[in-house]
Amino acid sequence: MRTATSLNLVVPQPADAAEEPSLALAPNPGATPHGVPLPVQQTEPPIRRVEAWLRSALPKLLMTTLSLGLFVAFWYFATKYKLDFYIRFTNIPSPGEVWDNAARLAQSEKFYNNMYVSLRRILLGFSVATVFGVALGLLIGQYRGAKALLFPLFETLRPIPAIAWVPMAIMLWPTNETSIVFITFLGSFFPILLNTIHGVNSVDPVLLRAARCLGTTEYGLLRQVVLPAALPQIFTGLAIGMGVAWVSLIAAEMISGQFGIGYFTWEAYSLIEYADIAIGMIVIGVLGLLCSGAIRIMGNMLMPWMAGPTHGGQK
Amino acid sequence: MTQVDDKPNATGHILVDHLRVCFGSKAAAVEAVSDVSMEVKPGEFISIIGPSGCGKSTLLNVVAGFVKPNEGTVTMDGKATDKPSADRGMVFQQYSLFPWLTVRKNVEFGLKQKGLVANHREEAARTLLGLAGLLAFENHYPDQLSGGMKQRVGIVRALATSPQVLLMDEPFGALDAQTRVVMQQILTNMWQRFRISVLFITHDIDESIFLSDRVYVMTARPGRIKAEIPISLPRPRTPDMASSPEYLRIKQQLRDLITEESLKAMGGELKDSGLAGFDVEVGPKGVAELI
Numbered sequence: 001m002r003t004a005t006s007l008n009l010v011v012p013q014p015a016d017a018a019e020e021p022s023l024a025l026a027p028n029p030g031a032t033p034h035g036v037p038l039p040v041q042q043t044e045p046p047i048r049r050v051e052a053w054l055r056s057a058l059p060k061l062l063m064t065t066l067s068l069g070l071f072v073a074f075w076y077f078a079t080k081y082k083l084d085f086y087i088r089f090t091n092i093p094s095p096g097e098v099w100d101n102a103a104r105l106a107q108s109e110k111f112y113n114n115m116y117v118s119l120r121r122i123l124l125g126f127s128v129a130t131v132f133g134v135a136l137g138l139l140i141g142q143y144r145g146a147k148a149l150l151f152p153l154f155e156t157l158r159p160i161p162a163i164a165w166v167p168m169a170i171m172l173w174p175t176n177e178t179s180i181v182f183i184t185f186l187g188s189f190f191p192i193l194l195n196t197i198h199g200v201n202s203v204d205p206v207l208l209r210a211a212r213c214l215g216t217t218e219y220g221l222l223r224q225v226v227l228p229a230a231l232p233q234i235f236t237g238l239a240i241g242m243g244v245a246w247v248s249l250i251a252a253e254m255i256s257g258q259f260g261i262g263y264f265t266w267e268a269y270s271l272i273e274y275a276d277i278a279i280g281m282i283v284i285g286v287l288g289l290l291c292s293g294a295i296r297i298m299g300n301m302l303m304p305w306m307a308g309p310t311h312g313g314q315k
Numbered sequence: 316m317t318q319v320d321d322k323p324n325a326t327g328h329i330l331v332d333h334l335r336v337c338f339g340s341k342a343a344a345v346e347a348v349s350d351v352s353m354e355v356k357p358g359e360f361i362s363i364i365g366p367s368g369c370g371k372s373t374l375l376n377v378v379a380g381f382v383k384p385n386e387g388t389v390t391m392d393g394k395a396t397d398k399p400s401a402d403r404g405m406v407f408q409q410y411s412l413f414p415w416l417t418v419r420k421n422v423e424f425g426l427k428q429k430g431l432v433a434n435h436r437e438e439a440a441r442t443l444l445g446l447a448g449l450l451a452f453e454n455h456y457p458d459q460l461s462g463g464m465k466q467r468v469g470i471v472r473a474l475a476t477s478p479q480v481l482l483m484d485e486p487f488g489a490l491d492a493q494t495r496v497v498m499q500q501i502l503t504n505m506w507q508r509f510r511i512s513v514l515f516i517t518h519d520i521d522e523s524i525f526l527s528d529r530v531y532v533m534t535a536r537p538g539r540i541k542a543e544i545p546i547s548l549p550r551p552r553t554p555d556m557a558s559s560p561e562y563l564r565i566k567q568q569l570r571d572l573i574t575e576e577s578l579k580a581m582g583g584e585l586k587d588s589g590l591a592g593f594d595v596e597v598g599p600k601g602v603a604e605l606i
Contacts, residue, residue: 204409204411206407206409206411207411207413209381209399209405209407209411210405210407210411210413210469210472211413211424212381212399213379213399213400213401213403213404213405213473213482214401214404214424214425214428214472214473214476215399215400215401215425215428215429215476216424216428217428220428224424224427225413228413228415228416229413229414229415231415303415304456305414305415305416305456305457305458
């Protein structure tokens with residue numbers, strides 16, 4: 001009981017109680033300068049809501065199942081009858097074989113280790129790329145001097161695909177592991193850098209002027225205005241960067257790797273374990289999807305103002 | 316105690332002396348403001364009104380410290396206003412709230428730059444938001460507010476750092492007429508409560524009369540001060556004063572001054588063919604024939 005009362009004290013005053021501005025001498029009660037309806041609490045019972053959700057989601061769910069089912073069915077029949085019509089299914093593993101091998105690999109510690117190694121490389125390369133890409137992007141976007149000094153170099157290096165760096169990276173770095181992480185870093189660095197620069201350049205100048213009038217320092221401006229204002233663009237860069245990081249990682253692993261899911265997939269080809277190739281591909285896809293999802297969740301957490309229930313609806 | 320309250324604020328004295336501002340390089344330089352001298356006395360509410368493009372925003376930007384003058388000086392309490400500072404709060408025509416901060420965090424922004432600790436900032440921000448009737452929205456993001464509310468938060472944010480003067484660049488220009496009237500009253504109340512000087516840019520004659528102690532009328536580009544009109548209407552001012560003879564006299568006077576300048580601002584082509592063009596014969600195809 002006691003806790004309940006003390007809790008009540010902390011609850012903010014009901015919104016409608018403060019609708020009237022205390023300083024406004026509104027001559028016309030209808031002319032108050034605010035017309036934002038507050039979100040109404042959902043009072044529907046949960047079962048109803050599940051039902052409603054099911055009704056709206058069911059057709060989409062059916063079509064998704066159908067779409068994927070058709071693909072698997074085609075795969076099944078093409079491999080069963082060894083379809084050979086320019087594209088050849090003679091050596092392609094059937095869905096059943098892939099399933100059986102997947103069940104076997106699910107018990108294999110080595111397979112999990114390959115996944116772990118790839119994820120660790122992604123995490124390292126991508127994190128370093130994020131730190132450097134965002135920091136340098138902020139500097140290049142905000143300061144003409146930094147742009148004059150750094151931008152020509154980056155513009156020269158940018159057209160070289162990360163994979164083209166593989167031989168050079170092997171010579172450059174002491175271990176194979178660091179060179180693969182370096183390739184992953186390179187792949188994600190440029191999308192993050194460019195999107196950050198673009199984000200900084202598209203910051204509304206009135207926000208910078210407002211901040212200056214509020215007495216901000218140069219560092220405060222960068223940290224408290226430019227960075228958050230560019231955050232949506234930065235996250236676009238992170239999402240693209242994550243995709244390119246996976247492309248670069250898998251290629252690097254296939255060429256120079258030991259361990260890693262890309263290496264596993266290529267090794268399966270060399271060892272004529274064709275079903276494992278498909279498993280490698282599927283796992284790469286799923287891991288990539290999970291990484292992009294993680295970035296999206298992080299973005300939503302860091303940018304709550306972008307995800308508000310009324311965002312965009314009531315401008 | 317009351318003596319302190321009644322004493323007019325001694326700070327916030329803005330002096331513009333023979334100001335001249337040009338834009339562009341030497342050869343193609345355009346004179347935006349030409350030989351402007353004016354004054355905002357401590358605690359005064361001053362409006363500057365003039366045709367669009369007359370350099371009134373430029374003048375305000377020099378006072379704010381964003382634009383350097385080519386000639387002349389602008390000082391506040393004897394110090395040159397050569398860079399932006401929290402002692403000159405500014406409210407912009409465009410919505411300028413930080414979209415990633417809640418209403419309260421927006422108001423706290425200037426206090427944070429001053430180095431105030433979090434609970435003092437919060438307390439100050441909540442007090443100010445309460446005065447403006449915005450406390451219920453302290454945790455909303457700017458995108459969830461209406462235009463009038465956004466500008467109210469903008470005013471509160473500018474006042475939070477206790478500036479000596481509030482610089483306002485057509486702050487209600489983007490609002491609808493009814494919201495404008497309410498905002499003008501809120502602003503008047505805030506101004507009287509905080510006893511600071513206000514320099515207000517507008518192109519709305521009624522707005523300038525309703526709010527100001529004095530109105531400066533600027534000429535078309537290059538902007539000069541054309542006239543200085545004192546507004547002697549008593550305070551508090553109410554919307555029904557708009558029909559008083561004194562109000563109508565001032566309004567007529569201001570309108571004549573501004574119409575003259577607006578015509579000048581639109582340039583020669585209007586004077587020659589636009590106004591004299593009424594006796595042009597227009598055939599069955601209408602105006603399209605002339606173009």
